[in-house]
Amino acid sequence: MSTDATSARVFVGTEPAAGIPAGDRGFAYGDGVFETMRAHAGRVPWWDTHWARLVRGAQRLRLVLPDAAQVRAEAGLLLADGGDAVLKLVVSRGAGERGYAPAPDPIPTWVLSRHPPPPPCRADGLALRWCETRLSIQPALAGIKHCNRLEQVLARAECDAAGVDEGLMRSTDGDVVCATAANLFVLKAGRWATPAVERCGVEGVCRAWALDQLGATQMQLDVTDVEAADALFLCNAVRGILPVTRLADRRWPLHAEVLALQRRLATEHPAFATPAHRPEHP
Amino acid sequence: MSTDATSARVFVGTEPAAGIPAGDRGFAYGDGVFETMRAHAGRVPWWDTHWARLVRGAQRLRLVLPDAAQVRAEAGLLLADGGDAVLKLVVSRGAGERGYAPAPDPIPTWVLSRHPPPPPCRADGLALRWCETRLSIQPALAGIKHCNRLEQVLARAECDAAGVDEGLMRSTDGDVVCATAANLFVLKAGRWATPAVERCGVEGVCRAWALDQLGATQMQLDVTDVEAADALFLCNAVRGILPVTRLADRRWPLHAEVLALQRRLATEHPAFATPAHRPEHP
Numbered sequence: 001m002s003t004d005a006t007s008a009r010v011f012v013g014t015e016p017a018a019g020i021p022a023g024d025r026g027f028a029y030g031d032g033v034f035e036t037m038r039a040h041a042g043r044v045p046w047w048d049t050h051w052a053r054l055v056r057g058a059q060r061l062r063l064v065l066p067d068a069a070q071v072r073a074e075a076g077l078l079l080a081d082g083g084d085a086v087l088k089l090v091v092s093r094g095a096g097e098r099g100y101a102p103a104p105d106p107i108p109t110w111v112l113s114r115h116p117p118p119p120p121c122r123a124d125g126l127a128l129r130w131c132e133t134r135l136s137i138q139p140a141l142a143g144i145k146h147c148n149r150l151e152q153v154l155a156r157a158e159c160d161a162a163g164v165d166e167g168l169m170r171s172t173d174g175d176v177v178c179a180t181a182a183n184l185f186v187l188k189a190g191r192w193a194t195p196a197v198e199r200c201g202v203e204g205v206c207r208a209w210a211l212d213q214l215g216a217t218q219m220q221l222d223v224t225d226v227e228a229a230d231a232l233f234l235c236n237a238v239r240g241i242l243p244v245t246r247l248a249d250r251r252w253p254l255h256a257e258v259l260a261l262q263r264r265l266a267t268e269h270p271a272f273a274t275p276a277h278r279p280e281h282p
Numbered sequence: 283m284s285t286d287a288t289s290a291r292v293f294v295g296t297e298p299a300a301g302i303p304a305g306d307r308g309f310a311y312g313d314g315v316f317e318t319m320r321a322h323a324g325r326v327p328w329w330d331t332h333w334a335r336l337v338r339g340a341q342r343l344r345l346v347l348p349d350a351a352q353v354r355a356e357a358g359l360l361l362a363d364g365g366d367a368v369l370k371l372v373v374s375r376g377a378g379e380r381g382y383a384p385a386p387d388p389i390p391t392w393v394l395s396r397h398p399p400p401p402p403c404r405a406d407g408l409a410l411r412w413c414e415t416r417l418s419i420q421p422a423l424a425g426i427k428h429c430n431r432l433e434q435v436l437a438r439a440e441c442d443a444a445g446v447d448e449g450l451m452r453s454t455d456g457d458v459v460c461a462t463a464a465n466l467f468v469l470k471a472g473r474w475a476t477p478a479v480e481r482c483g484v485e486g487v488c489r490a491w492a493l494d495q496l497g498a499t500q501m502q503l504d505v506t507d508v509e510a511a512d513a514l515f516l517c518n519a520v521r522g523i524l525p526v527t528r529l530a531d532r533r534w535p536l537h538a539e540v541l542a543l544q545r546r547l548a549t550e551h552p553a554f555a556t557p558a559h560r561p562e563h564p
Contacts, residue, residue, distance in 0.1 A: 006380070008304035019301020020309050022290035022393050027302050028372055030312020036380070048494055061432065061438065088380055090310055093435075098318070098397045100431065100462055101437035111304050115380045135456050136418035141432060148430035149311035149382065150343065150423060153375075156382035157344065162496035180382055181340070244312050 007078065008113035012094065014070060017109075024109050026092025029100070030147040032109075033057035034090040038117070038238050040081035040271030044075065046237055049205045054091065057144035061095050062102065066110045078114045084271065086115040087239055090147065103215045118239050121262075124163070125245030125254055128179070128232065130223070131155040131167035135200040137179050143203040166234060168226065168247070171200050176221045182234035182242065183207035185216060186226055187257065193218035193225075205264075207238040213261060231255035240265050240272035289360065291396035294376065296352060299391075306391050308374025311382065312392075312429040315339035320399070320520050322553030324364035326355040326357065328519055331487045336373065344384065345375050345529035348392045360396045366553065368397040368520055372429065379455055400521050402449070403544075407536055408516065412463070412505070413437040413449035417482040418460050425485040438462045448516060450508065450529070453482050458503045460543030464516035464524065465489035467498060469539065474498035475507075487519040488547075497542060513537035522547050522554035 010017045025031035034045040036049040044050070051068060058065045075087055091110045096103045133155040140149065153167075159167040159180060166179045177195050178184055183204040185194045192214040197203050208214065226232065231252055232244040245252050266273035292299045307313035316499040317332040327334070333350060340347045347469045357369055371390045378385045415437040425432065433451075441449040441462060441552055460466055461475050465486040467476045474496040479485050492498065496562050508514065523544040548555035 006305065010301075010304050017301070019299070019303060020306065021301060022292050022395060024302065024309065025435075026312075027306065027314075027374065027393070028308075028316065028429060029435055030429055031432060031435050032309075034310065051364075061436070083465065085369060086380065098368065100434045101442055102439050103561070111309070112476060113304060113380070133422055134420070136420035136423075138416070138418035138433070139454075140415055140436060141418075146432055147310060147312055150313060150428055150430045151420070152382045153307075153311055153313050154343070154422060157384050160383055173422075211502040218392075262510065280346045 005160070006113060006115050008111055009074060009078070009114075011066065011074075011110050013107040014067065020109055020111065021095040023090055023095040025094060025096050025102075026090065026109060026147060030149070031061075032090055032092035033061065033063060034088065034146040034147055036238055037087045037089070038078050038240075038269075038271045039085045039087050040269070041084070042079040044079075044087060045269040045271055046205050047072070047075075049208065050237065052069050053145060053203065053205065054089070056282065057146060058091070060140075060144050061089065061146065064106050065091055068109050071110070071112065074112050078112060084117045086117060088113045088115060092147070121239060121242050125243040125252075126165040126278055127246035127250055128244055129159060129162050129164045129167050131158050131169050133158060133169065134172045135169050136172055137173060137197055137199045142200050143197045152180045163228050170223065174222060176223060176226050177201040179234050182236040182239070185210060185214070185233050185235065186221065186229035187231040187255065188225065188229050191223060193219050195219070195221050204235065206235040206240060209265070210235050210241070210261065213264065231258055233258045233261070288395060289399050291356060291395055292378035293348065293359070293392050293394075294357075295389040298350065302391055302393065302428070303377040305377040307376060307378050308372065308391060308429060312431070312517075313342065313343060314372055314374035314429040316370065316427055316429055318520055319369045319371070320369045320522075320551075320553045321361050321369050322551070326361075326363040326369060327551040327553055328487050329354070332519065335427060335485065336371070339428060339441070340373070342422075342426050343375075343402045343428065345373065346388050346390050347373055348390050353392070353394065356394050356473045360394060366399045368399060370395045370397060370460070374429070386564055399535065403521060403524050407534075408447040409524040409528035410526055411441060411444050411446045411449050413440050413451045413462065415440060416453065416454045417451050419453055419455060419481045421481055424482050427484050429453055456494075456504060458505060458508050459483040461516050464518040466508070466523070467492060467496070467504065467515050467517065469513040469537065470507065470511050475501050475503060477501070477503050484488065486517065486518040488522060491547070492517050492543065495546065513540055515540045515543070
């Protein structure tokens with residue numbers, strides 16, 4: 001059981017550290033980027049895609065990333081038992097003087113942690129709500145997985161209070177963007193679509209896979225588009241494809257195309273095989 | 283000299299800690315609030331106002347604050363030499379499981395740090411630019427001093443690259459909001475005004491003092507309003523009243539009302555006396 005418990009390692013530059021430094025800009029300002037990755041049998045199938053997004057985020061924010069080979073080696077140590085897990089990597093701009101001005105030669109602080117795999121997706125699909133908390137429009141931060149996540153924290157607290165599985169978030173302009181920790185796909189007139197992420201939202205790793213698989217369109221969607229859709233699913237790189245069957249008062253049956261996509265992902269990346277897809281777990 | 287160096291103490295709940303925990307939500311999501319306070323002769327003149335804003339922010343985000351008496355006692359220890367300094371307090375929601383959902387009974391992590399006092403305001407006034415980085419509109423977070431500050435980090439980096447003292451920030455809708463680390467006041471037709479902070483921006487402690495002193499109005503301001511103003515100043519609780527004499531190509535002389543307000547603050551709170559106002563520092 002010990003391999004399922006959370007274990008975390010902190011580094012400042014290339015050196016292990018006992019904890020995050022008191023003056024770290026990640027703690028002070030959320031000045032960092034992160035990735036949350038599914039590991040299976042000691043491997044992270046989408047490692048390269050996660051790392052590529054981390055690089056894009058670091059370029060946008062002018063953060064320095066730790067050495068890729070060192071991070072990968074440390075990930076290997078955390079997964080040395082060959083188990084299933086979730087790996088999380090947070091990289092901050094590191095410690096600095098007081099004030100918003102970034103240091104000219106920052107040394108990144110990074111935390112790599114191992115967490116238990118998520119519970120399997122419920123077989124009857126997710127129940128969602130519309131969150132009251134909106135996502136602000138900020139092209140300078142849209143798409144990347146940065147550490148300024150108070151909007152998601154507030155929206156997730158709403159979901160817990162309401163007893164639903166997840167919540168859909170709209171922008172302050174009213175466009176539908178995503179769930180608190182997943183991207184959204186909708187089926188309309190035989191075509192799949194997902195909200196564009198140029199103004200807010202995150203360019204999800206599983207979203208990119210689903211876009212490719214479905215030949216889906218990135219577009220502007222409003223509440224009516226979603227409520228009138230023929231099917232919905234959420235997706236993220238930790239839980240894969242998540243069918244949705246309830247949104248407030250609206251109900252949908254499980255949709256064959258969503259279940260097929262879920263099976264396709266399970267075949268391609270066994271990390272995402274739900275119990276029903278795993279012969280060894282009847 | 284040792285009293286001018288940065289010193290920081292980290293606490294988890296009521297207990298001192300060696301560093302910020304690896305799983306802290308402040309580091310992961312910027313899930314916290316902070317205050318930056320000017321200390322003079324071992325005291326923090328605006329302590330109660332800072333603490334009141336911290337309470338408002340914690341209520342909005344449903345954060346648990348540390349015990350007020352303990353924080354104040356620790357601040358007293360950091361200032362025991364009776365010196366001049368800046369005190370910074372950051373309070374996060376503490377460590378938690380992976381994921382955005384806040385824990386039901388969070389134990390706050392807090393860092394109290396002492397920093398050198400800022401350099402005196404330049405006698406010829408500040409030079410500003412218009413920042414390219416915009417502030418997103420988010421009523422759920424507006425006004426409070428939360429730790430999601432990537433917009434300010436990006437905007438401050440612009441100012442450093444451009445060699446100006448500070449930068450004015452507009453919202454994504456084009457309204458003028460504030461400087462990267464200060465509030466803005468403008469004089470128009472004999473009346474002082476400052477941008478409203480219901481949609482973005484921070485309700486500054488020194489802003490509240492200046493609003494009261496000047497009988498100023500909180501209103502919507504655009505770029506033309508600012509560029510056509512008869513005088514500008516910035517203010518914050520660390521540096522007090524900061525006259526502005528340059529904004530891109532626009533020039534203003536030092537304005538008598540701004541200098542008078544600066545003197546009034548110096549009289550009320552000697553922490554904010556600039557060298558010219560301190561007989562003991564000719």
